[in-house]
Amino acid sequence: xxxxxxxxxxxxxxxxxxxxxxxxxxxxxxxxxxxxxxxxxxxxxxxxxxxxxxxxxxxxxxxxxxxxxxxxxxxxxxxxxxxxxxxxxxxxxxxxxxxxxxxxxxxxxxxxxxxxxxxxxxxxxxxxxxxxxxxxxxxxxxxxxxxxxxxxxxxxxxxxxxxxxxxxxxxxxxxxxxxxxxxxxxxxxxxxxxxxxxxxxxxxxxxxxxxxxxxxxxxxxxxxxxxxxxxxxxxxxxxxxxxxxxxxxxxxxxxxxxxxxxxxxxxxxxxxxxxxxxxxxxxxxxxxxxxxxxxxxxxxxxxxx
Numbered sequence: 001x002x003x004x005x006x007x008x009x010x011x012x013x014x015x016x017x018x019x020x021x022x023x024x025x026x027x028x029x030x031x032x033x034x035x036x037x038x039x040x041x042x043x044x045x046x047x048x049x050x051x052x053x054x055x056x057x058x059x060x061x062x063x064x065x066x067x068x069x070x071x072x073x074x075x076x077x078x079x080x081x082x083x084x085x086x087x088x089x090x091x092x093x094x095x096x097x098x099x100x101x102x103x104x105x106x107x108x109x110x111x112x113x114x115x116x117x118x119x120x121x122x123x124x125x126x127x128x129x130x131x132x133x134x135x136x137x138x139x140x141x142x143x144x145x146x147x148x149x150x151x152x153x154x155x156x157x158x159x160x161x162x163x164x165x166x167x168x169x170x171x172x173x174x175x176x177x178x179x180x181x182x183x184x185x186x187x188x189x190x191x192x193x194x195x196x197x198x199x200x201x202x203x204x205x206x207x208x209x210x211x212x213x214x215x216x217x218x219x220x221x222x223x224x225x226x227x228x229x230x231x232x233x234x235x236x237x238x239x240x241x242x243x244x245x246x247x248x249x250x251x252x253x254x255x256x257x258x259x260x261x262x263x264x265x266x267x268x269x270x271x272x273x274x275x276x277x278x279x280x281x282x283x284x285x286x287x288x289x290x291x292x293x294x295x296x297x298x299x300x301x302x303x304x305x
Contacts, residue, residue: 021093028085042072135289184243188251196259
């Protein structure tokens, strides 16, 4: 075999057991898509009966009413299954391999939402979806060739937790001050950022449990993971009240993996071997994907402006 080809194979080859993570991630993407559709239906019904609070964020009373909507409960169960399969995939495979596969949910959700609501996607929306999915796969495709899996040190973990604390504080303050002017795109971007941290911390916790490291940092990771999950879930519900489900999934499946991979690159040094071309591609691909989310928010026929 050509030495160069052999080196390339060694860089991208997965352990046989790691391939198990790929179908698990795909199953999770299907449940994510279905859960989004059902939850969106439940939220819109509740919001329609309490329209006086639209644009101010869902209240505690509205969140309680969601529990009485069978569609929302079914959607929540499906999202729970999506999380289960995602965590299972992270147990077997690296985050840069399985996390981006959630972008498949955007395609499934767009088709489902179009059929269920009999709303034909316009050309600009289709282009935006292609930009989202294409940008994500290009971003992580390059990362798969250049990333190096490294153990997370305590110092790096403290940095991640500090960044998460800053993000949680900024998101909470922004929501409190500007909640009357916030629309779907803010919610989906912030939820995607938070879930990017959730995926990263979940991978870290899984690794530390495997190594029987049950110290204060591990428990802090669990607390941070739960806090980010709770706030991210609240933002998602608000996004459903002001935008279509495929816009929500676009934000989650684009921003989520990009944030997770950026943390891996900047904090964990997983792209320390990447060249200039790879780094330029990261920036371009990420910009394409994020811009696709904004285009979808602007041009989707169901988006409330």
